[in-house]
Amino acid sequence: MSFRRTMRWKDTRAALLFISPWIIGFLIFTAWPVINSAYLSLTDYDVINDPSFVGLDNYRALFEDPKVGLALRNTALFTVMSVPAHLVVSLALALLLNSATKATGFFRTVFFLPKMTPPVAIGILLLMLFNGQSGLINGFLGLFGIDGPAWTTDPDWVKPGLVLMSLWTVGSSVVILLAALRGVPQELYDSALVDGAGWWRRTLRITVPMISPTLFFLFIVDTIAALQSFTEAYTAFFGSGNTTYSNDAALFYAIYLFQQAFEFLHMGYASALAWLLFIVIMAITGVQILVTRRYVHYEGGKP
């Protein structure tokens, strides 16, 4: 008995040694910052002077700040446009790749390649490709006699442009979906074929339900990422010396938070902004899980 106990203690001690880097890191870089951030959100703090306690003033200010409303609307609009577009496009690409049995490797590489372009470079590419007068996109539309909009300067077209540009990087979703498609048992299709089901029917009745856990995973992860979008929009529409663009249309929540914290040094207010985003993300993810749960099919029952 005592021998067993020492064995177990030895195991515990070894395990704790192995996981100690994470425990230390968690305490320093997660636990403490979360507590500190909650505290800072109740203060005025500019890094130079000590924080002064202001109670809920920052949270009250959030609701009166027109830029917060603007940033929330922009971010919501971008998310609502980009997430479904990502899912549809990446599923379409994955289905195409799956049906072309030859050379999938080649096409998978082609679709993934843009994911290796640094987001800053994508922001720059956006300014070039979507340039209203001489950009490639409008040049292409011109071939069909369409007079393209001023994507990068017209406030109404800034977000659609960002959404279209973001479609260029669906590659990782395609790879994930392709792996899921490979896991759908062939027998299901064979028996559906015997029943005379066409391509659409097979896709809707077999493929989509069978890969629904993966679609669900991408839906959640994509939404969280879209709600925090920063780099491409910041590169293209913000920064020193950039006054030519209609920045307001591209003011995403993460950008406003960044500006408040590191450009205006309103650390207290920015912390309150961070907590509001956290609450919004939790709420949206919760709703998504509740609403989509009945459409997600897990083999062998619910996990």
Add this chain to the structure above:
Amino acid sequence: MKRAGRILTWAALGVLTVAFIYPFVWLLSASFKPRGEVFDHRLIPETFILDNYVKVWQEAPLALWMVNTLLVTVLAAVTVTITSAMVAWGFAYFRFPGRGALFGLLLATMMLPGVVTMIPVFLIWNSLGMVGTLTPLWAQNLFGSAFYIFLLRQFFMGLPREPFEAAKLDGANNWKIFTRIALPLCRPAVVVTLLFEFQAAWTDLMRPLIYLRDSSTFTVPRGLKALLDQFGFGGEWHWEIVMTASVITTIPMIILFFLGQKHFLRGIATTGSKG
């Protein structure tokens, strides 16, 4: 009917391939064009010049930025891989009281958006006098990262237990079992972790924006943003410089991708299938 479908599939794939590759080719060709022709849609430059590359080199300390980025990226990738593997092994191999709760806590931290901790973490580095140096860009990785710990643990859990028990009977200690047997078996997952973190660190803009002040400490993405502010938005527009710099920034990532392609794609496929 079947044949028509196949032709349609291949046609669609062809068009899409062009759509996905064209921006690269156009960017590359623009970097060889003189200023006045940058925006023409010719793929083969009418006047082919190398001046842009020379100019970028003169205008910006690109070589220095590359060295900075390489330093940060290698340190970030190596440290996060080693410590994440250690922690993952701790969670996968040993049974100890509180293991489930601790691992649940680890998973929970993955859901916490980065913006919540961003400001206090900045204040920590600020109080250590490290703002303005490259350290804050990688040193947090010394403590592992929840996502990679999760990824590596999944892999360790899939290994058979026998070789470890056998080694233990032969008198190998825990550290030896980990470094000599577990890690080598886990090589694919280790490579995936290295590649993912290398890419994340190489392309990151937000942290360099927060922590770097002097242009001599810039990483490549931070420097690229500075070039855009200077030559894109500030007064006279020199898109050709910005575009050439973009090409130079992208190339290392493309090379890395072709070197690690198999691991990259396999890694992404496995991380996603865990719903």
